[in-house]
Amino acid sequence: MLASWFFAVSAAFWGPSGHRAIARVALDYLTPTAHARVVELAGSDSAFIAASNWADEIRSTLRETGPWHYVDVPIDSAGYVRARDCPTRDCVIEIIPWFRRMLVDSTAPRAARREALWYLTHFVGDVHQPLHVGEHHDRGGNDVRVTFMGAETNLHSVWDSGLLTWAGLDDVALDAEVDRRAARLPPPSLDVLEWAAESHDLSRDRVYRVRSGDPIDDDYARAGSDLVLDRLALAARRLAGLLNAALDPSSLPPTR
Numbered sequence: 325m326l327a328s329w330f331f332a333v334s335a336a337f338w339g340p341s342g343h344r345a346i347a348r349v350a351l352d353y354l355t356p357t358a359h360a361r362v363v364e365l366a367g368s369d370s371a372f373i374a375a376s377n378w379a380d381e382i383r384s385t386l387r388e389t390g391p392w393h394y395v396d397v398p399i400d401s402a403g404y405v406r407a408r409d410c411p412t413r414d415c416v417i418e419i420i421p422w423f424r425r426m427l428v429d430s431t432a433p434r435a436a437r438r439e440a441l442w443y444l445t446h447f448v449g450d451v452h453q454p455l456h457v458g459e460h461h462d463r464g465g466n467d468v469r470v471t472f473m474g475a476e477t478n479l480h481s482v483w484d485s486g487l488l489t490w491a492g493l494d495d496v497a498l499d500a501e502v503d504r505r506a507a508r509l510p511p512p513s514l515d516v517l518e519w520a521a522e523s524h525d526l527s528r529d530r531v532y533r534v535r536s537g538d539p540i541d542d543d544y545a546r547a548g549s550d551l552v553l554d555r556l557a558l559a560a561r562r563l564a565g566l567l568n569a570a571l572d573p574s575s576l577p578p579t580r
Contacts, residue, residue: 330412332580339346339484339485339488339490340377340496341485341495342376342449342484342488342498342552343367343375343376343380343445343446343449344374344377344447344486344515345498345499345502345556346376346445346448346556346560346562346563347372347373347375347445347560347562347563348499349499349502349503349506349556349557349560349561350445350560350561350563350564350567351369351372351373351564352503352506352564353427353560353561353564353565354564354566354567354568356373356570356571357566357571357575358564358567358570358571358572358575361366361571361572362441362567362571363483365434365438366441366442367471369527372441372445373459373563375441375442375445376442376445376446376449376460377441377445377446378442378446378543379392379393379442379446380393380446384567385405388414389447391414391415392414392415392416392419392443393398393416393446393447393450393456393521394415394416394450394455394457394464395409395410395415395416395417395451395456395457396409396415396456396459397409397457397520397524398458398459398460398461399458399459399460399524399527399528399532400528403449403521403524404517404524406418408442408456409488410478416447416450416451416456416520417451417455417516417517417520418440419443419447420444420448420516420566421449421516422448423440423443423444423568424440424444424566426439426440427440427444427570427571428439428571434519435472441567444563444566444567445563446517448554448559448562448566449563450558451516451519451520451523451527451559452485452519452523452528452556452558452562452568453483453523453555454483454524454527454531455479455483455484455525455527456461456523456526457520457523457524457527458523458525458526458527458531458532460527460532462479462536462561463477463480464480465478465480465482465483465531466478466479466481466512467536468480468534468535468536469536469537470482470534470536470537470538470540470541471538471539471540472486472490473489473490473540473555474539474547475523479532479534480529482540482548483490483531483548483552486540486550487545487549488552490545490549491549491552491553501553502553502556502560503504503557503560504559505554505556506557506558506560506561509557509558509561511565512558512561512562512564512565513562513565514562514565514566514569519537519562520544523555524543525545526551526555530547530548530551531548533551
């Protein structure tokens with residue numbers, strides 16, 4: 325049953341709990357103006373949180389959106405090269421700015437701006453998952469077979485949801501821990517390329533410490549779950565920063 329559960333969540337990037345935690349904590353860091361505009365588009369705080377997983381839920385019917393969740397940057401490369409890694413601009417690095425432009429377009433239909441909000445809430449989370457950026461010719465770790473918590477699974481599933489399960493945090497405890505870590509962070513960078521570069525380097529330096537056939541031991545799980553919580557906190561603060569900048573430009577520091 326556990327193995328079946330791992331496979332079931334393998335397409336739900338960061339897992340539903342992780343994406344909901346990002347959205348919940350991001351709400352705490354919105355300016356009043358940005359918060360009001362988020363609620364205006366989403367309908368309520370709870371609707372905004374629920375919509376954080378919408379982009380995964382519609383993937384089976386809108387299959388063209390699948391590539392928007394990730395970008396394949398070879399882990400042995402120096403970093404992202406658009407012509408090599410995303411020539412058609414249908415990857416997470418390129419789609420986040422596209423939906424940000426849609427969100428701030430006052431001439432766009434309200435429904436289109438609401439969908440842009442939902443996509444942004446999800447994709448900001450996705451780009452912080454290391455295996456959504458670092459590529460090792462194994463479909464983002466899906467072809468790396470490992471044993472974790474007594475079940476056979478794959479490395480991608482471990483990083484999507486398995487490490488949060490290992491940490492044993494329910495939704496309330498997860499929100500509290502992500503919020504605690506988010507509160508310690510400096511004002512967030514809004515550079516999507518920087519976010520992706522972090523994930524790329526973490527994939528190379530931290531995630532791929534195991535090989536296909538390896539068991540995931542407690543040391544790896546402990547360090548990995550700690551990293552996951554840090555990435556969720558960063559995603560929450562950066563999502564809030566992106567939405568503040570888009571929906572409340574007055575919140576930005578003055579330029580010289």
